[in-house]
Amino acid sequence: MNSTTTTQEKAKAATPVSQNGASGSKSYASTFVLEFEKPILELEQKIDEMRTLAESSGMGNLAVEIDRMQKKATRLREEVFSKLTRWQKVQLARHPRRPYTLDYTDRICTSFLELHGDRCFSDDHALVSGIAEIDGQSLMIMGHQKGRGTKENIYRNFGMANPEGYRKAIRLLAMAQKFKLPVVTFIDTPGAYPGLGAEERGQAEAIARSLYEMARLEVPIITFVIGEGGSGGALALSVADRIFMLEYSIYSVISPEGCASILYRDAGQAPQAAEALRLTADDLLELGIIDGIIPEPSGGAHENHDEIAARVKARILESLPDLMSETTQKLLEARHRKYERIGFFLES
Amino acid sequence: MALEWFRREKGPISAGQKKSSQDTLWVKCEGCGEIVFKKELEKLQLVCPKCSFHFAMPAESYIALLADEGTWTESDHTLRPQDPLQFKDSKKYSDRVAASIKTTGKYDAMTIGSCTLGEFPVELGIMDFSFMGGSVGSVVGEKISRGVDRAIAERRALILVSRSGGMRMQEGMISLMQMAKTSVKLTQLGEAGLPYISVITNPTTGGTTASFSMLGDVIVAEPGALIGFAGPRVIKQTIGQDLPPGFQRSEFLLEKGFLDRIVNRQALKTTIVQVLKALMHQEAAQA
């Protein structure tokens, strides 16, 4: 669990910023660059400069050179991204420019109406949900929501839900069943919030109840891990008929930092822990935990929000007909068989 | 979510391991600090006669406490861990498992089987903290899964006694998925109309609490047990202040509405019988 996060109490005191996570702090979002992205971006900047120069001076003979450099930049990007370490994928999964749940609903839904509150305690801004329409299909969408920049992140509690977030999800799962709406969930959280109030209001019970209700929900559930799948707080929204991970998303029983500080007694060994935990989309497909991987645009989902959203949308539309044509009994049986099979053990 | 048992490993674990100058005869109570005669403690199910502190108790003692005499049959005792990730930190997971098997004489952190309890047929599973901090991996998940199948087939109630530091991180996502797997199985038990009683003992945290421990039709806990989602150390680190006294203890959870009852170990069997009598009245009528 991330130890540098702010308290829920602080989050409560913070002034809400924009309702929709994407707007607001463009400058912060557009400037963040990871260490291994730097050489690629520097090269691309150089190309941009040469283009400007070529245009202003009318030096047509630069075109060949620009073309050569463009190819070089593409090659470099391919090379860097073809041998990413697990730790680098963790960094991409947490990239501040990465699209979040509301960036997807903005792009894939014909309409999306956010519904708030757990009818019990409060509205959790770290977990958003609502009724949506995608190309004529009504559905229920819910997901963790991170913020961009400090202010939004405090408002969103860094995507770490409290019990009321999961209880809001449970309430809307019941609504989905009542009105026969298929459910799509987006996973992107460092974990469920480990705070005083969260414990007081039953974080464990809320997560357990969510797992239970998803396990028996009589409508199809499709899950997309779009960024960070942080432990139980992520699992609580992902007992599903189909689980897809974005190419550079991660899903783990514990954060690499948390694992390193317990097992290696040094959070600095997170890169090694990330390797050991096998938390990438490739790893989890191989282990039989997920059903598919959504390839990301060149350079990662953050380089092209529209493109990745289109791919996610396509996957939703591809997956729904099969799931929706099943009888409730068959649907639940298949969901149950899928989870009953997970486990590696020896016997006798 | 994942366990913190490495830190607790060195702490006092059970009366049997407590050493003093007259190590095998006397133990010092962790609750009141008094010196207690070990023989007396054992007669009292390891509950301190002076302050009611509940010492950790091994699975065998819970079986002796709860199962009607001569009715216990263990199931799936040969299930043991694999190493799907080839996980290695300072030690290999496979070596940690081997060491735990050697010191505990068990293959994993749960013992499960069937018995009658006050003449009611039950499937009873008990966790052992001494096996890798009672962490939940594939074996515990599979044992609960098969236990539910047997309970449904034989019309038995399910009782799980939790004592666990959470999910076993050496099995990575496979262990996290055991939360989903056990929840799936519990919906099947619920669908069959059979009761599940969750008994939570000290300490139970992480994914264990956030799945089967908190899904009982009736949830009881032993007095003073630490029960939570996040461990106290993580919460303290997150909020940067000390935790209030009694935080995340059974009494706190009862007050906040997350437990049905706190039950002294000596009253555990009679309480469970009372619950089963009420919840299994239809079964009894049909039998």
Ligand SMILES: [Zn+2]
């Ligand atoms: Zn005492």
